[in-house]
Amino acid sequence: KQALTVPKLKAMKNQGKPIAVVTAYDYPSAVLSEEAEVDMILVGDSLGNVVLGYETTVPVKLEDMIYHTRAVVRGAPGTMVVTDLPFATYRLGPEATLRNAARLMQEGGAHAVKMEGGAELADEIRLLTSAGIPVLGHLGLTPQSIHQIGGYKVQGKSEAEAEKLLSDARALEQAGAFGIVLELMTEELSAEISQAIGIPTIGIGAGRGCDGQVLVFHDLLRYGSGIREKKMVKSYANVGDTIREAIAQYVNEVKTRAFPEEKHSFTSQKAADPAQSE
Numbered sequence: 001k002q003a004l005t006v007p008k009l010k011a012m013k014n015q016g017k018p019i020a021v022v023t024a025y026d027y028p029s030a031v032l033s034e035e036a037e038v039d040m041i042l043v044g045d046s047l048g049n050v051v052l053g054y055e056t057t058v059p060v061k062l063e064d065m066i067y068h069t070r071a072v073v074r075g076a077p078g079t080m081v082v083t084d085l086p087f088a089t090y091r092l093g094p095e096a097t098l099r100n101a102a103r104l105m106q107e108g109g110a111h112a113v114k115m116e117g118g119a120e121l122a123d124e125i126r127l128l129t130s131a132g133i134p135v136l137g138h139l140g141l142t143p144q145s146i147h148q149i150g151g152y153k154v155q156g157k158s159e160a161e162a163e164k165l166l167s168d169a170r171a172l173e174q175a176g177a178f179g180i181v182l183e184l185m186t187e188e189l190s191a192e193i194s195q196a197i198g199i200p201t202i203g204i205g206a207g208r209g210c211d212g213q214v215l216v217f218h219d220l221l222r223y224g225s226g227i228r229e230k231k232m233v234k235s236y237a238n239v240g241d242t243i244r245e246a247i248a249q250y251v252n253e254v255k256t257r258a259f260p261e262e263k264h265s266f267t268s269q270k271a272a273d274p275a276q277s278e
């Protein structure tokens with residue numbers, strides 16, 4: 001299978017074909033996502049929340065993103081992989097940002113990078129794209145700025161906020177971004193942005209107006225502790241309950257000596273049982 005490329009993604013928008021994106025952080029999540037034929041995998045810095053147990057994405061380091069991207073790329077060699085530039089690894093001036101983005105590609109194996117923010121990133125996006133690094137933008141609720149924003153609030157509700165987001169989207173396209181994630185905004189605004197620009201929008205909590213959707217792996221599967229019901233998320237399985245029940249059953253069988261059984265055990269009579277050769 002051939003990885004989806006930037007031109008193919010843009011063609012999907014033009015043909016009105018929805019783009020399905022999921023996050024992944026390790027080998028098995030990548031293998032399963034590729035087998036499920038997602039269009040693109042995002043190694044999100046949501047890694048910090050759902051895999052590493054941090055409260056926010058702020059503590060996530062570039063090295064964490066490189067390490068996890070390598071595992072994802074090994075698991076999904078035929079899928080386009082985009083990796084988040086984590087907190088304060090961009091906005092450092094175009095050259096420093098280029099060095100960090102290049103590490104995600106050269107050491108991590110990512111095909112593209114994502115960064116949160118608007119028009120103020122234009123110079124950095126221009127340099128990265130001219131160097132062959134495709135950039136995915138991210139507007140609306142931008143979790144790396146959570147301490148600045150003060151909470152997970154729906155964006156673009158006021159006229160002024162909506163106008164700012166629309167002009168930011170235009171600026172990202174102008175600077176060379178190949179797409180934009182729109183997070184937690186009204187569907188009126190995400191639809192308006194999607195129509196106003198020529199690059200695909202990938203929504204999360206942004207309603208029905210976007211060119212594609214992205215969900216966090218652990219939300220989609222209800223995989224983990226403390227994963228709350230969020231209005232914007234649809235859970236397609238409840239893997240957390242399945243795992244907890246399976247481990248509890250294992251613990252119980254060890255304590256009651258129900259596991260292991262004879263069939264799980266090896267004896268010295270190898271000749272009598274060829275299955276024991278392993």
Ligand code: KIV
Nearest residue numbers: 023044045046181204
């Ligand atoms: O880190 C992440 O998972 C993301 C998506 C929610 C877009 O940025």
Ligand code: NA
Nearest residue numbers: 044045046084
């Ligand atoms: Na992110």
